[in-house]
Amino acid sequence: xxxxxxxxxxxxxxxxxxxxxxxxxxxxxxxxxxxxxxxx
Numbered sequence: 001x002x003x004x005x006x007x008x009x010x011x012x013x014x015x016x017x018x019x020x021x022x023x024x025x026x027x028x029x030x031x032x033x034x035x036x037x038x039x040x
Contacts, residue, residue, distance in 0.1 A: 016022055
């Protein structure tokens with residue numbers, strides 16, 4: 001088995017709690033995630 005690196009794009013929805021002063025609109029960010037699979 002070899003190590004493979006790639007990109008997966010996912011849409012994740014969130015909520016801003018009441019009382020926050022934010023401008024309506026779309027926001028984007030990048031979150032690095034490492035997934036380790038173990039086969040037995």
